[in-house]
Amino acid sequence: MARVVFTANLQRHVPCPPCQVPGRTAREALEAAFACYPRLRGYVLDEHGILRRHMVVFVNGRPSGDREGLGDPVGDEDEVAVMQALSGG
Amino acid sequence: MAGRLLVSTRKGLFCLGPSGRGRWQVERVCFLGDNVTLTLPDPRDGLWYAALDHGHFGAKLHRSPDRGATWEEVGVPAYPEPPAGYEEKDPMGRVIPWQLQRFWALEPGLADQEGLLWAGTIPGGLFRSPDRGATWDLVRSLWEHPDRRRWLAGGADYPGIHSICVDPRDGRRVTLAVSSGGVWRSEDGGGTWACHGQGMRAAYVPPGRETDMRIQDVHRLVQCPTHPETLWAQHHNGIYHSADGGAVWRLLVPSDAFEPRDSLTGFGFPVAVHPQDPDTAWFVPGDKDERRVPLDAKVVVLRTRDGGRSFETLRRGLPQEQAYDLVLRHALDADADGRGLAFGSTTGSLWVSEDGGDAWTTVAEHLPPVYAVRWA
Numbered sequence: 246m247a248r249v250v251f252t253a254n255l256q257r258h259v260p261c262p263p264c265q266v267p268g269r270t271a272r273e274a275l276e277a278a279f280a281c282y283p284r285l286r287g288y289v290l291d292e293h294g295i296l297r298r299h300m301v302v303f304v305n306g307r308p309s310g311d312r313e314g315l316g317d318p319v320g321d322e323d324e325v326a327v328m329q330a331l332s333g334g
Numbered sequence: 335m336a337g338r339l340l341v342s343t344r345k346g347l348f349c350l351g352p353s354g355r356g357r358w359q360v361e362r363v364c365f366l367g368d369n370v371t372l373t374l375p376d377p378r379d380g381l382w383y384a385a386l387d388h389g390h391f392g393a394k395l396h397r398s399p400d401r402g403a404t405w406e407e408v409g410v411p412a413y414p415e416p417p418a419g420y421e422e423k424d425p426m427g428r429v430i431p432w433q434l435q436r437f438w439a440l441e442p443g444l445a446d447q448e449g450l451l452w453a454g455t456i457p458g459g460l461f462r463s464p465d466r467g468a469t470w471d472l473v474r475s476l477w478e479h480p481d482r483r484r485w486l487a488g489g490a491d492y493p494g495i496h497s498i499c500v501d502p503r504d505g506r507r508v509t510l511a512v513s514s515g516g517v518w519r520s521e522d523g524g525g526t527w528a529c530h531g532q533g534m535r536a537a538y539v540p541p542g543r544e545t546d547m548r549i550q551d552v553h554r555l556v557q558c559p560t561h562p563e564t565l566w567a568q569h570h571n572g573i574y575h576s577a578d579g580g581a582v583w584r585l586l587v588p589s590d591a592f593e594p595r596d597s598l599t600g601f602g603f604p605v606a607v608h609p610q611d612p613d614t615a616w617f618v619p620g621d622k623d624e625r626r627v628p629l630d631a632k633v634v635v636l637r638t639r640d641g642g643r644s645f646e647t648l649r650r651g652l653p654q655e656q657a658y659d660l661v662l663r664h665a666l667d668a669d670a671d672g673r674g675l676a677f678g679s680t681t682g683s684l685w686v687s688e689d690g691g692d693a694w695t696t697v698a699e700h701l702p703p704v705y706a707v708r709w710a
């Protein structure tokens with residue numbers, strides 16, 4: 246069960262407290278979190294399931310190197326953080 | 335005069351109402367801090383819609399059953415997955431993402447089209463909702479029209495549909511305007527589309543392309559609801575009028591005319607038409623394309639009451655020195671009887687007239703940048 250946390254700016258629009266979810270990759274963990282908070286999905290991903298341009302996903306503090314697939318492996322002790330990129334938007 | 339104003343701004347939705355003796359007050363602020371790009375007060379059922387652009391988090395749509403007291407998030411249009419390996423580029427070679435960027439038009443169907451909404455978006459998709467915004471369907475006939483790919487960006491990074499006119503006599507007759515993609519009309523509820531705009535002329539393309547109807551940058555298009563054959567357009571290169579439902583257009587005031595110029599400039603973004611009198615329309619001009627501020631730093635409204643044969647420059651109550659207000663395409667509106675007018679600027683000013691534009695009252699001077707103004 247990985248831990249998924251979301252930027253506070255996102256919690257202003259959609260309730261999304263930190264959650265413990267199953268998943269072997271960052272993508273699977275996020276999908277499990279979206280199952281808990283369905284409205285969240287459209288705030289993080291676009292209509293094609295791609296991470297929004299100005300969002301960034303960290304795994305244990307490191308930005309995902311696979312923005313499209315989010316295939317970074319995650320284990321029980323890992324934390325997936327969904328944050329805003331400081332690139333504009 | 336209608337009662338309230340919905341003012342969509344870069345930092346929230348401001349709902350204003352009269353407080354007596356010509357004064358106005360902010361009655362409610364919704365979505366403070368968020369980018370509200372458009373609102374729609376639906377005259378059929380009283381629901382209010384607010385379109386937001388969160389930047390990082392994408393475009394959203396909210397609906398209120400109680401005039402802004404509470405809001406519920408509803409659905410948003412979704413662009414289809416492009417064919418495998420396909421990357422769309424505009425005629426300039428820039429990639430057009432098949433992804434919702436922003437709501438740029440939101441209009442109701444007719445009274446007998448219960449729950450039907452139309453949405454124009456950037457990057458150029460037209461969508462229909464049959465259920466008050468809960469779900470949306472792409473109008474594929476337009477999206478897949480080969481000439482749609484000729485549209486150019488104008489006013490945003492990608493092409494967009496900013497004006498949707500539903501003919502009050504026949505809800506299947508829908509007219510759109512695109513920056514920069516001309517005027518499009520469907521006679522069959524969106525099943526088929528044709529590009530119109532004969533007479534429009536673009537000064538921003540190379541010689542030989544000026545009259546290409548598919549690249550005309552119409553900044554705003556409005557239709558007189560009681561005389562739907564009359565349409566007015568504020569075009570990038572001037573003020574245009576059509577008396578035949580949008581097929582043929584007549585240039586009334588070019589954007590680069592008159593040297594030495596007086597206040598009659600034809601460059602601007604918004605236009606409003608009188609709901610009962612098709613010959614009366616209002617515009618808020620800027621100086622010119624390369625200097626998008628009021629001419630001589632004086633805010634004025636242009637009004638014609640004779641179908642464009644002549645224009646009056648209205649100034650009473652508007653700032654006439656050191657005013658650099660620009661008024662965007664959705665930020666001018668006329669109320670249901672054509673006497674109430676309101677417009678807001680990118681520098682956060684808001685003016686109201688209760689006599690068809692003869693005199694104006696400054697209602698606000700420190701709002702966030704105003705994107706859209708609508709009577710409710």
